Amino acid sequence: MARSETISFLSDYGLTDEFVGVVKSVIRHIAPHAAVVDIAHEVPAHDVRAGSLTLARAAQYLAPGPVLAVVDPGVGTDRRAVAVESEENGLTFVGPDNGLLAAAMAMVGGAKRAVSLTNADFHIASPGPTFAGRDVFAPAAAHLAAGVDLAELGDLVDPITLTPGMVPLAREEEGALVAEVLWVDRYGNAQLNVDPDEITQYGDRVRLRWGEQVRTARRAFTYADLRTGEIGLVVDSYGLVSVAMERRSAADELRLRPGDAVSLDAPPDQ
Numbered sequence: 001m002a003r004s005e006t007i008s009f010l011s012d013y014g015l016t017d018e019f020v021g022v023v024k025s026v027i028r029h030i031a032p033h034a035a036v037v038d039i040a041h042e043v044p045a046h047d048v049r050a051g052s053l054t055l056a057r058a059a060q061y062l063a064p065g066p067v068l069a070v071v072d073p074g075v076g077t078d079r080r081a082v083a084v085e086s087e088e089n090g091l092t093f094v095g096p097d098n099g100l101l102a103a104a105m106a107m108v109g110g111a112k113r114a115v116s117l118t119n120a121d122f123h124i125a126s127p128g129p130t131f132a133g134r135d136v137f138a139p140a141a142a143h144l145a146a147g148v149d150l151a152e153l154g155d156l157v158d159p160i161t162l163t164p165g166m167v168p169l170a171r172e173e174e175g176a177l178v179a180e181v182l183w184v185d186r187y188g189n190a191q192l193n194v195d196p197d198e199i200t201q202y203g204d205r206v207r208l209r210w211g212e213q214v215r216t217a218r219r220a221f222t223y224a225d226l227r228t229g230e231i232g233l234v235v236d237s238y239g240l241v242s243v244a245m246e247r248r249s250a251a252d253e254l255r256l257r258p259g260d261a262v263s264l265d266a267p268p269d270q
Contacts, residue, residue, distance in 0.1 A: 002147060003031075003033065003034075003145060003147045004090075004145040005034060005065065005145075006036075006062075006065040007027060007031070007037070007066045007067075007142070007145050008037045008062045008063065008065065008066070009024070009036050009037065009041075009069075010039040010040050010070070011040075011041050011043065012043040012070070013070070014042060014045075019131075019133065020041050023068075026138040026139060027141065030142035030145075031142040031143070033146075034065070034142070037062075037063065039055070040058075048071050048098055048099055050183075052099060052100050052104070052165055052166060052167070053103065053167065054183075055067075055100065055103065055104040056103035056107050056165075058104075059089075059091070060089065062091060064089060064090030065090065065092070065145055066091075066092050066094055066140075066144045067104070068095065068133075068137055070095055070096070070137055071095075071100050072100075073098075074098055075096070075129070076129035079097060080096070080117075080157075081117040081137065082094070082157070083114070083115050083140055083141075083153055084113070084114040084159065086108040086111065087108070087109035089109070091108055092150060094117075094140050097163050098163055099166050102163065102164050102165030102166075103167045105162075106165065111159035112159075113150055113156065113159070114162060116154045117137075117153050117154045118154035118155050122139055122148070123136050123139055167182075167193070168182075170198060173263075177194065177199065178262075179193055179261070179263070180260065181256050183258060184251040184256065188248065188250050188251040188252055189234070189242040190243040190244075190254075190256040191240050192240060195239070196239075196241055198241075199264055202265060205267055206233055206267070207264070207265050208231070208262055209263040216231070217231040218230060218232055220232040220234050221235075222234065226244065230246070231243065232245065243256060
């Protein structure tokens with residue numbers, strides 16, 4: 001199997017502790033030729049859903065090679081550790097089988113082959129079971145980058161048995177589209193699980209309802225098209241509708257958080 005020049009790395013480890021640095025050092029010891037690209041390490045701790053969505057947003061832009069993804073609240077339990085080869089893009093995802101990898105796999109055409117990482121020859125000695133990122137996943141990713149075939153890392157498993165993802169779908173309800181906030185970026189834009197075509201029927205102005213709040217937003221092409229203080233719906237860089245404001249945090253102003261339900265429909269005066 002050919003060597004890979006890149007390993008992409010996502011985790012909820014943060015950058016305060018030594019965890020990310022240790023994982024990178026394990027990789028470098030096994031595959032010193034491979035560059036490690038950091039996707040994100042500030043995924044909220046234990047938040048598999050947030051990690052899954054982050055990985056899915058990134059997947060189609062990643063360089064070919066192993067993708068090491070660790071958000072693993074079940075570390076040390078009987079949840080499987082897996083490596084999954086994609087049908088497209090030359091990516092192999094390495095991480096826990098807890099739903100973290102599923103949405104990203106779907107973005108790159110689904111799974112071609114999968115293994116449970118049961119071959120201890122490709123692990124490093126572990127003083128305890130709670131740092132699989134260092135002891136199991138990082139060595140597996142590094143050995144893949146060094147040219148080891150996927151099948152050598154453990155027992156082949158049927159990809160259909162892998163834990164599915166947790167990406168919610170918007171739904172029609174009483175004439176409105178009920179959506180969910182998937183993600184709030186660092187600028188405060190609140191991404192919804194809404195394709196722009198799903199709200200075309202409502203026109204240029206769309207009523208938003210969440211909790212006790214009711215606001216009207218204007219569909220805009222860019223953030224700069226919005227007036228100061230105006231709420232907008234902008235198609236973001238991933239092709240989904242985001243609630244946004246010009247140079248202000250829409251999430252803070254409107255108190256929107258990931259997981260919040262937002263109903264969209266036409267304002268009653270239209």
